[in-house]
Amino acid sequence: MSDDFKRQIRDSFEQKETEELLALWQANNRAEWSALSFEVIAEILQDRLGEIPAQGEPCYELTKIEEKEPEVDLRDEDDPASPLYPFLCVENAPVLYRPKDVLRLERGLNCVAIAAAALSLIQWVVLFVGAIIHSHMELLPWLKMNGLSSLLGLGLVIVSAAITFVTLRALAVILKMLMQMEFRSRGIGARSGPIPS
Amino acid sequence: MSTAESISVQIPEPKYRRLLRISALANIAAWIALVFFVVLAAFSILRQVDILEVTCPSIANSNDPFATLMQRLAREPWFAIQVLFDCLQYAVDGMVSFGVLKGVGLGLDMIVETDMNRRNSQTDGDHE
Numbered sequence: 001m002s003d004d005f006k007r008q009i010r011d012s013f014e015q016k017e018t019e020e021l022l023a024l025w026q027a028n029n030r031a032e033w034s035a036l037s038f039e040v041i042a043e044i045l046q047d048r049l050g051e052i053p054a055q056g057e058p059c060y061e062l063t064k065i066e067e068k069e070p071e072v073d074l075r076d077e078d079d080p081a082s083p084l085y086p087f088l089c090v091e092n093a094p095v096l097y098r099p100k101d102v103l104r105l106e107r108g109l110n111c112v113a114i115a116a117a118a119l120s121l122i123q124w125v126v127l128f129v130g131a132i133i134h135s136h137m138e139l140l141p142w143l144k145m146n147g148l149s150s151l152l153g154l155g156l157v158i159v160s161a162a163i164t165f166v167t168l169r170a171l172a173v174i175l176k177m178l179m180q181m182e183f184r185s186r187g188i189g190a191r192s193g194p195i196p197s
Numbered sequence: 198m199s200t201a202e203s204i205s206v207q208i209p210e211p212k213y214r215r216l217l218r219i220s221a222l223a224n225i226a227a228w229i230a231l232v233f234f235v236v237l238a239a240f241s242i243l244r245q246v247d248i249l250e251v252t253c254p255s256i257a258n259s260n261d262p263f264a265t266l267m268q269r270l271a272r273e274p275w276f277a278i279q280v281l282f283d284c285l286q287y288a289v290d291g292m293v294s295f296g297v298l299k300g301v302g303l304g305l306d307m308i309v310e311t312d313m314n315r316r317n318s319q320t321d322g323d324h325e
Binding site: 094102116119168172174181182186 | 217307308
């Protein structure tokens, strides 16, 4: 284990409040945190409190993360109280792109992904029902004649909708990660925490 | 690389310039794709007029094809839904193309900026 890696972990824990570190230390969740993390937390607590507090029984279950990232109003960029301010204010603004555009596009891509997938499925249903109506046949005889081809069509629609959905969602995530990497390359992300969605 | 006033930033590396050129092209292509699909959505309605003239020549009024189309849309709600979804499909295709191309452009910009930042910090470190 390199010292660099340990220093990186220490830098990341140094950002946290003592109470937060104490809670992690006492929760002693070995499924979520490595032995090295606890070693680093112990060192930081020793530095800050002068002693290492008692640790709880080790826990090996993952806790469910239920809290959702808060929605941020993109118009708040000039408000220093906004969580977006550290990323968007003039002194941190990147030169070649606008972070606001990335956040807006990320939201847009997520919406379009859902819309495109839903529309493909609805359109298949519309065509299916339309074909039955225009054939002037009962449902069961029609299904006997065209059931297999309809099922095949539905399968194709589901696959293509899934591909579109996954591609757009992946692009949204990649864009956000690229922006985080860009901020970190200037040391902004490390000071300000993750970029809010 | 973190000041807004440095808009006229120098991009010395040819590979950066090439990436930024592709990014600019992707941005232009995004708008072209959006307009193209919106026009296509409008044409999908016009296509229904043609289809109507071929499939139902008895009701198609060649003097006012739109009136004939509107009559059929009002008379057959299912047909109206199909036309609506045809239009919507083109609109969503346009938004998908726009989003993907814009994403490519922004992604390239961010990659270039990240690499330039890294180089700058390396150069600063070497000087120190």
